[in-house]
Structures are given as C-alpha cells and as structure tokens.
Amino acid sequence: MTLWMPPVRDTMFVLDDLLDLPGNEQLPQLAALDRETIEAIVTEAGKFCADVVAPLNPVADREGCTRHDDGTVTTPSGFRAAYDQLVAAGWVTLAQPEEYGGQGMPHVLLAVIEEYLNSACAGFMMYPGILPGAVSTVQSTATDHLKDVYLPKMVSGEWLATMALTEAHAGTDLGLMRTKAVPRGNGTYAISGQKIFISGGEHDLTENIVHLVLARVPDAPEGSRGISLFLVPKILPDGERNTLSCGSIEHKMGLNGSATCVMNFDEATGWLLGEENLGLAGMFIMMNAARLGVGIQGLAHAENAYQKAAAYALDRKQGRAMGERPDPAAAADPLIVHPDVRRMLMDARAFTEGFRALAAFTALQIDLSHGLEDKAARQQADALASFLTPVIKAFGSDCGFETAVAMQQVFGGHGYVKEWGMEQIVRDARICMIYEGANGVQALDLAGRKLARDGGLVCEAFLGLVEGACAGASEDLRWLSGPLREGVHEARDAARFLLHKVKEDPDVLGAGSYPFLQIIGTIAVGWMWLRMAAVAAKSSDDPFMAAKLVTAWHYAGHALPNCGALRRKVEAGSESLMALAPEQFVRA
C-alpha cells in the first residue's frame, strides 16, 4: 500500500509563490520568517506526520478505542507514544500564544500542519486538533487566574480539551439543551447533565482533560439566550477527580481512532467563562476554528486518497489505450492511459490544489484580521474570513468526501475491500460533512447570516474581488478568467434572487442555501486557480508550473460549468420543497 507523502512542493507553492508569505511586511509574524525557515517547518512537519503518525492510521481503524468498566478509555496502540512525540517535537505549540508558552506562528502555517496531521491519521488528529480553538476561547473569556492555571498546560499540550455542546435531544438546536449549572456561591458552579458525541471526552493521552461545557444557570432565559459556558476539568486543581465520567463510547462508521464519548456530569465543579447566558459567543470562537479545521480535514482525506489512487493508476495494468500505447508489446497498459481514470484523478488534483490555496488564504485572512495595523483592513479581512468559513467547512468536506469516493473507484473491487485502505478514507471522511455544524447548517449560515443579514454587502465585496481578478487577468488566461467571470455572474444572480425573494418568502433562503454555497465554493476555488495560473504562467517551462496550468484548465472545463446549473436550482425557489404535507413524505 502506498503511504501518504507530504505534498511539500505544493504547500510551498501556496505559501511562497501564491501568498508571498516569507518576509511579508503586512504582519510581524511573517516578516520574521524567511523562505528557508518556512520550508524547514513544512518539511519537518511532513516528515513527522509521515514517519510517526501515518503508520497509526490502519491500526486506529482496526483497533478503535476501548472503554473499560471503570470509565477509562484506551486509545489505539501507538497513539500515546505518538502524542508524546508530537508534544516533545513542539508541533502542538506552533500557533499558540507566546505569552502562555506558544510559538506564536501564524494560522496560515497551522493550516498546513493540520492538513498533514489529518492526512496521516485523522483519528489521531482529533485529540490535539481542537486545542487551538479551545485556547482562543479560554484566552478570550476566562479570568486571569483561570488563564494562568489552564493556558500554559493547554498550550503545551500537557492537557487536552473538548467542546461539550451536544445533548441527545439538542444537536444543531443548542437552545434545547438542559445541562444545569448551579452557582455554589464560592465562584464555582455545580454542572449536571449528559453530553453526547464528545470527541476525546475521555482518553489515555493526557492526565487532565479540560472540558468546555455549555449549560444553563437557574432561571436562565429559554433557548439560545440562556446558555452559559463553563470550564470543567477532569482533574481539579487540588488533584481531586471531578465528578464527571465517560458513560460509553459510540460505534461509528469510521474515525475509529477518535473516542466519541457520552459524558456524564454529576454536580461536577466548573468555572464560568465570560458572562452568564452569553456562552455561545465564547463557544463560537472555538467553533469557527473547528469549522476551518474540518474543511481542511476534508482536503486532507482527499489528498491522501488522491496519492494512493494515482500510485495505483500508474501501477495497475488493465485494458489498452485507445490512442498510442506506451508499450505496444505489453498485454495491458496501466490504468493511467484511460481518459475516464484521468478524469477522476484530475478532478481530485483540481480540488485538492485549489482548496489547499483557499484554506491557506482564509487562514491568512484570520491572521490579518488580528495583526494588521489598519482597523478597516482588519475588519475587511475578518469579514472575508467569516464569509468563507462556512464555505470552507461545507464545500471542503463535501468535495473531500466525493474525492475519496472517486479515488476509491479508481481501485475497482480492490477499493471496496479493507486491505487497500481506500474504504477507510471514505468512512473517515464522511463525518466531516456532519460534525461542527452539519453542512446544511453551514449553508444556512452563509445564506442567512453572511448574505442576507447585511443585505448582501460582504458577499458583493467577495464577488467584486473575484471579478476584479478576472478583469485584471492576462489575455492569455481568458480560458480561465472567462468561465470564472461567468461563475461570478451566476453567483450574483443567485444572491439577488435570494435577497429579493426572501422579502415575500421566508423559506427561500433555506431552499436555495445549499446550491448557493456550492456556487460560492466553486468560484472561490476558481479564484485561487486564476491566481495560481497567473503565477505558473510566468514559469511554464518548469514541469510543476506547467502541470498547474493544466490543472487550472481542467478546473475551468470541469468545475466552473456547474455554476449555471446551481444558479437555476437556487432560482427554483422553495415552492416544490414546501408543497407536500409532512405526512405525504411517508410511503403508503
């Protein structure tokens, strides 16, 4: 089985050639980094992931996690040792705040490490993956005392964290949650209730686990305006065990390395983060980081699957080329001669390379939103990152799954048996479309909060950026800027339709939200392709750059045409969706 290789050359193309990060004066963090340093970090991260983490992946799937009768949970063989190495090598602290012991590197570098760790073993990455968001939440909401107690050990990775939101009856709709938090009058609260689907709720990687838990204080308003956020550690500062435990772990379709826990809180001691009833704001700091991370996880699965399928297509001999044969004497040619096999592989290249650029671009906007000097520029970067976050999450995980399925297809029947590892990637990738807000919720976030709330201003600013790039593109790139500009027009028509129609039909946003997100995702990646093609065109003698141009060309012909069909689906409106009575959905 071909092992995953860190795509260092492609990463460096994005960070250096495309985004021009080394020594970039816009941010002090970047100004201090030269190309060699960035490349060394990326290369070392890739090496670590390939050597230490990737071998865990089949083991993780086969063994899964085990909950013992005493409520402890054992992770798959090798996880603990690999986690210790991850911490020792300093990868956990990379983009963490310097004041608590982190290295203060930009998010755009973190996005690279996240991709590599997820390609190597997503089930393993689930444990440290949540840390940067948890640290941001605690940093933004906790008292100085709490920060001093928890942040240094969270930043270093000595302690891990969870997001404890979901309850059995309250998933997307957090307003329905019932977990209670009763103030004890000593600054702590007694937290009682049951949370489900808690990734890393219990495990054997770290001694302590810091749960960030949503709960209601007595007499809190109903719904989402009565939710507060608490820090609830497994081990209390005095060394006592808190009264919380893992009741069971889920048996899932995949991602078996990640312990998905039912967590029972029985008057557990917790500390309020931020203000009572305003807990969702603090949680959303963590959630937004997690959403970006899930989109990147989709990319990571796609990249891993692509590499394996490409290797198989070069090796496996089956059928003969229609045109010239590489070896006319051979009984059969490698799969790579077949145009339909190449169609699947080129689709995968177009998605992975384009989305890698988009994810890095979006992470950079987050860095810029924190670090730019000019306030208006900071706000602009923040608005763009916020607009793109649901797109990254949903489009990245949808395409990541689709790519994994297509790469499995390249293997024929061998893709369906466990031996080759392809079916594991498909099973593991499936969850990305669901957790951290199902993709339909992301679409509604985009169409409702991000498009409609400001009457389309941020969306139009985004479309204007893409349109400007088309207008500014060289004549030689018309084969790409033309279809991309068409895509912008489709997106604008779709946005106008939604903004106009919603005045008379409150369901139209929900009805059109999914195809709308798909248009935005398609042109956002297309925008990156146009920018990458412009860079590559300058050095088209280099085979790597020539391949970039071919892949950009493929995107123009095979992805951008979707925008027209998607716009028509938006314009189909809500009528056919809402016409049936609920009971008519049941077969007679």
Add this chain to the structure above:
Amino acid sequence: MTLWMPPVRDTMFVLDDLLDLPGNEQLPQLAALDRETIEAIVTEAGKFCADVVAPLNPVADREGCTRHDDGTVTTPSGFRAAYDQLVAAGWVTLAQPEEYGGQGMPHVLLAVIEEYLNSACAGFMMYPGILPGAVSTVQSTATDHLKDVYLPKMVSGEWLATMALTEAHAGTDLGLMRTKAVPRGNGTYAISGQKIFISGGEHDLTENIVHLVLARVPDAPEGSRGISLFLVPKILPDGERNTLSCGSIEHKMGLNGSATCVMNFDEATGWLLGEENLGLAGMFIMMNAARLGVGIQGLAHAENAYQKAAAYALDRKQGRAMGERPDPAAAADPLIVHPDVRRMLMDARAFTEGFRALAAFTALQIDLSHGLEDKAARQQADALASFLTPVIKAFGSDCGFETAVAMQQVFGGHGYVKEWGMEQIVRDARICMIYEGANGVQALDLAGRKLARDGGLVCEAFLGLVEGACAGASEDLRWLSGPLREGVHEARDAARFLLHKVKEDPDVLGAGSYPFLQIIGTIAVGWMWLRMAAVAAKSSDDPFMAAKLVTAWHYAGHALPNCGALRRKVEAGSESLMALAPEQFVRA
C-alpha cells in the same frame, strides 16, 4: 428504528397507471394478468420481504460470513431459514422459464421483487439475485443434457449459482485471465486457476452451487477472443465433491451478508457452455441481467434510506420553522419544516420514483424484445433495453449511493453511529458503483458501443422518443416538458460533439463518456417523470397524484438543470485530461 415498508402504491402506479400492464395485449404473459393478480403478487412479495427478509439486515452487517478451516462458509444467522422460506413461497421461480418449472412471469415483475428484496437485505439478495441471469445463460448455451440436469434445480432455487470471471490481475480486462481448461477427451474439461470476488462462491444455503467459470482452453487466442465458458458444479452429478474450494473470504466495506470468495479450481470438472473461445457472449447474457439488477439495487438502497430519513424528519424536533410554525407553543419543530431537509428528501423522492419507473420500463423492453410478434418491434425494444442497460447500472448506482449519503445526512451525528442503520446503507450501497463493471466501464459502453458504433442511430432514436413526448405533452405540463426538451438538446449536442471529435481524437469518447451517461440518465428519468405527470394530472384531486406532480416539478427544477453543465463537461474534450505525463500525477 423505522423498518422499510414495501412501496406498493408507488409500484402499482408504475405497473398499472404508467405502463398499463394488466391485461396488456402486447404480450401473452401480461394479457393473462389482471390488476388484482399483479397487486396480490406485489403485496405478498412486499409482505414477505418486510416480515422475513428485512429483519436479517442488521444481523447480516454485524455477523457477516465466516469461512471455517475446512473451507466451508457460514452465512449470517437466519439466512438459511429465510432462503428456505423464499424457495418454499415460490419467489425464486417467478420469472423463470416454465419448461423448467418456473412461473414464466415477465421481467418487469421480477424487477419489482428484486427491488423489494434488495431494500430488505441486499446481502441476502446477492445469493438468489444472480439466478435468473445464470439460468438464461445456461438455457442459451448448454447442451440439452446439461440443461436437463441443471436447470430444474436452478430454476427452483434448490441450487444456487455464481459468475466466476475476475482474477487478481484481470478485473475489467477479462482478456488477461489465466484460468485454464484442459479437455479430458470425455466431454469434460479440467479447470484450474484462481478466481476472486466471487459472490456466493461458497455458503450454507444450498447443497450444490453451480459455478459459471471463464477459462482458456489450450492454444486459445490471446485476449478476450480466447475465453470460454464452463459450468463447474460444486457437487458432481455422481454425488462426488468437485475439486474446487473457497480459499478465503474478503473483508469489505459493507454488504457483509454476502460471502465474497476467493475460489480455487484444481483440475475441477467442468462442461463447456456454447463454443470454445466464444465464452464472453454467453457470460454477457448473465452480465446484462446482473447490470439491470445492480441499478435496481441502487434504487433499493435509496428507497430504504429515504423511508428512514423521512420518518426521522417527521419525528426529530430541532430548530424552528422560518415561516408559520406547526405548533407555536412547542420548543422546537420537526426537521421536516426546514427547506434544506426537504430539499434532500425531495431529491430522494424524485430519484426513487423516477428511477423505479425507468427500471420497470427497461425491464418491460426486455420482455417485449422476447415476446412481441413483430420482428422489427422486437429489435427496437432490444435496442432500447441495450442502450439503457449501462445507464440503469451506472446512473442507478451513483444516484442510489448519493441518495443514501444524503439521507444519512438528515440524521446529523446520529447518521454516523451504527445504531441507526443509516451508515450501513451507505456502506452497502457503495459496491453497486463498482461491481458488474465499474461505472466508468458502463459509461464507455454507452459512449463507445451504444453511441459511436452505429454512428449515433440508437441514441438518436432514444432522444427522438423523449423529444416526441415533450412535443406531445399538454400545455399544462410545460414546466416539465420545457426543461426536458432543453435536456434533449444538450444530450444531442453532446452526442454530436463526441461523434464528430472521435474522428480525430480517439480519447474523446472516454473523456466525455461519464458526463454523457449522466445526461442520458437525467433525461431518461425526466422522460418517465413527464409520462407520470401526464397520468397524475388527470387525477390531481387524489393526494397521491398531487404529490406526484409536486415531485415531477421538483425534478424539473433540481435535476434537469444539470444537463447544461454536463454537456459543457463533455465538450471540454480530452486535452486537459491527457496533457500530464503519468509521472506528473505523483506528488513531489
């Protein structure tokens, strides 16, 4: 967990209202069947599948099959008893030839039973599913003596059968196979070699298993022109065990109830079917039946997943309606109020109901191709069935899988855990895109053999039928006939592009084959929707018929718009696919 319910009303709508089968004078088999009889058969089949077969499905996934050290294979608990009941109830003989003890019912009824059995438990259906095709092959190719020995017991289901084609190095490319058949001079051959991925190669359901095996006689021409077909029973007519055995069974992504076997033939005794070196022709009789069956299996998974998702959407309360709320006092509304949830459910309705009609229509063409009096009409029906067979297989299995994934999505996180059964449907449905000729092979069959070989005549005949239906549709159905006619134009443009371009570029057929198949699938199902809408419009006071019109409307707005984008992908040609050197597909 909601159990699957046979969609009898919808089936009867297709058989009676749409296809007008009861008492149909075109075929004697139909002329003899009145509506009550057909409905009784469908209802009883549904009841049998729901009561006896559906309970096996979770067990099949959990237990899987077991190969023991002596080479025997045990199927999951309950399979043997259910198979005995299936045989005793006469379901196996339904569409089998009367001269060997079958009931001689038309294929169009068999298609219904196949759907129901596959929805109930696809892993179970794999065992008898292959019988009708195997019987046809033996009937067309065997000597009278062989027929007399084998067909009565195969028709009755007392013995089951396999298709033994694939070898480790020869999947799609059967020409590479190496299994040998040496004539013994007594009318039998000694068959030696290893076959893989043999569904039902060994099991405990029947005493004997009739393997139909492809192999090469000595000095056979190389490639696919040197392949012969043999009947190789597990138990020889004299009661001795033949020298063949199951070496191992595969561990797969899903379909665990089906034993996928490595079969070793060690000078096993076999009888030639048909002529030496012409074995593929006989095997294709079986294969075409199997391809139709796999498309129907895709439908069956989609229907099963749809029913569960619809029930969940009516029951699960999460979030509140944007417009009028069903119960303003409730903390939350059922999922069915949300337009995006309805989008997924309506897509599923549009596919399942439309494809059920298309599968039945295609099966009917097979009946007509055998039974019509007029030779030209028989040939026309055969050409249409042959044109639609790869479409049924690939479009049905692609959409079946996509539907299963979307229905899993309706469940949110609960769709990812094993408890609810949704993830099993996704895993089980995935294989349909791969086996019996991967979907890319189907697309090449359509674009190469079915479109290009006769210069587009059969394709144009098909498009003419759909266009004629659009022209003949009532003004009131313009909302559907308009987009469908557009789809026909897109299909015709795509076909012309392929036929024209292939003269200078042999790779263009392969490059455009997949989107071409998707256009044909989309308009074939759209054609069925137009015919169904015309029927439903006559009784639109009936809520069932009104729902048909709504679902047709949904198809017009949400599926037919894809044709334009797909045509553009066909017209993208082969250049961007074929430009990279093979080694450029490997990441550096």
